[in-house]
Amino acid sequence: MQEDDARNVVEEARELRRQLAPLVVDMRAIADRFPMATIARDVDRYRNALLAAYDPLAEMRRAGHLELLSQSIADFTRTQHAILQAQNQFVLPQVTELSKLLGESNILEGYARQAAESIQTPWIDVSNMQRSIDGFAKLHGIGSALRSLPPFGPDLSVTLRSDLGDWREESVWPQADLTDVLGRTSFYAERGLNPDLTAFPADAFRQIVTAAGLQAVSPPVADDYNVELEFGEAERDASFQRNNRAHDLLQRFESRIREFIDERMTTRFGPRWVDRNIPHDMRSRWVCRKQQARADGERDHPLIAYADFTDYLPIITRKDNWKAFKGTFGRKESVQESFLRLYPVRKSTMHARLITNDDELYLHVETMRLLKAVGVSSGEE
Numbered sequence: 262m263q264e265d266d267a268r269n270v271v272e273e274a275r276e277l278r279r280q281l282a283p284l285v286v287d288m289r290a291i292a293d294r295f296p297m298a299t300i301a302r303d304v305d306r307y308r309n310a311l312l313a314a315y316d317p318l319a320e321m322r323r324a325g326h327l328e329l330l331s332q333s334i335a336d337f338t339r340t341q342h343a344i345l346q347a348q349n350q351f352v353l354p355q356v357t358e359l360s361k362l363l364g365e366s367n368i369l370e371g372y373a374r375q376a377a378e379s380i381q382t383p384w385i386d387v388s389n390m391q392r393s394i395d396g397f398a399k400l401h402g403i404g405s406a407l408r409s410l411p412p413f414g415p416d417l418s419v420t421l422r423s424d425l426g427d428w429r430e431e432s433v434w435p436q437a438d439l440t441d442v443l444g445r446t447s448f449y450a451e452r453g454l455n456p457d458l459t460a461f462p463a464d465a466f467r468q469i470v471t472a473a474g475l476q477a478v479s480p481p482v483a484d485d486y487n488v489e490l491e492f493g494e495a496e497r498d499a500s501f502q503r504n505n506r507a508h509d510l511l512q513r514f515e516s517r518i519r520e521f522i523d524e525r526m527t528t529r530f531g532p533r534w535v536d537r538n539i540p541h542d543m544r545s546r547w548v549c550r551k552q553q554a555r556a557d558g559e560r561d562h563p564l565i566a567y568a569d570f571t572d573y574l575p576i577i578t579r580k581d582n583w584k585a586f587k588g589t590f591g592r593k594e595s596v597q598e599s600f601l602r603l604y605p606v607r608k609s610t611m612h613a614r615l616i617t618n619d620d621e622l623y624l625h626v627e628t629m630r631l632l633k634a635v636g637v638s639s640g641e642e
Contacts (some may be wrong), residue, residue, distance in 0.1 A: 351383035351393075351462055376401065376472035384465035397469055399424055399605045403458075403626060404473035412634040413590045418598070425626065426453030428598040434571055439605040440614045448605065449619045460620035463503070466618045470625060477591035477625040479513045480637050486519035486566045487512065488554065507610040509625055512601075514628045518573055521635040528577075529585035535564050538582055543572055570607050574600045589634050603627045 377397060386393045403424065410417040422429075426449070438444045450456065470476050487544060526534040536545055577586045578593045590596040591627035606620040 263589065284600065349467065350386055352376045352385050352387055353380070353383040354385055379472060380465060380468050382462065382464045382468060384461050385470065392457050392460060396455075396460055398470055398471075399458055400473040400475060404475045406472075407633070408474060408624065409454055413592070413595045413599075413632045415591075417630075418592075418595045421626065421630075422453075422598075424455040424458060425602060425623065426600045428452060429594045430567050433605055435601070437605075439608050440612050440615060441496065442615050445609065446617065446619060449623075454619060454622075458599055459622055461618065463618065466621070470622070475622070475625045475629070477510060477629045477632075479510045480517055480632060482513045483516040483520040485562055486523070488514040488550075488559075488562055488566050503612055503616045503621075504613055507606065507616050507620070509626065510628060511607055511610055514632065516566075517632060517635065518562075518577060519568060521637075522573065522576055523563055524581065525585045525589075529582075538579070539572075539576055543568075543575075570604065599627045599631055 283529065327507070341439065384393060384397075403421065404418055406420045410420070435448065437448045458467060467476070527537060530538055544564075546569075547564045547567040550559070551564060555561065556565070574597060577581055577590070577596060583593065586596070602623045606616065606624045610616060
């Protein structure tokens, strides 16, 4: 291994240790009080964090990097043991067993039953089989609703609110520590996310959301509206594949949202809308970033290409701008809710934090919804 590679691995390992530290403390406290066989039940509230942690740990172990974590090997051994306990709580039933199980449920019918039989990794929670069936069925219901209903019509908004939580009361961006896995898990629960939707191992969850039509495909990037000035090398070079997939999707998604805003605002207010229809401090930030990019030898982009994620919603919902967007989004509260649901995972992704099943669900549902609304077709370049 080259010296630079080794240094990068050590830095990644240090960051992983920092992120998992609260989880290790929780697991140690639980293990001291209860037999290991009961851990999965007693830490049910942290299940997504446990399962999300499995992917990067396994990736590092396959690459032979875990030996570099000698200072924390006891903590990681304990944590991996807990993760495996959670993983082993799930089974992949035989077709005949699944048919019998589904036969006892009136929830899954037709295509959803075929999709359930296509899952190739353990996904049925042996301690609560009905929960697994319910979560699977609800994910298929969300996928069907996204395909068949107007993306910001009242029916879809109500449908999503029942399982993803009601975010309408949030008038500002969430102030919780959204880069902390357990903090984010608790925050989502407080907002009303149905835990049945994501109570699956990471691999199973990925297959389930794909079968439900909820695996968002990254759209072609809008080159003129794509810059990454705010992200450093550490963020861009994050090794965890789940984070990288989310990063790529969000980068392409944001380039399309910027393009959409620019086109709508230009059509309604003319090409100089950035001089009159956004706050002065917002425009100043964009101008400074563009000047810095130009000084670094980069080609010019439209000014909105230098916007932050938190800039989109204030532009869209501003009183004098709303007339340009009302036909697309219908109600301000609905588009606000959509962007707010994306904000925690966007913040975590761009800071190279662990991505959970909860994060992926919000990411896929809301990017699909917004891209459909603005008329962008998904598909790889």
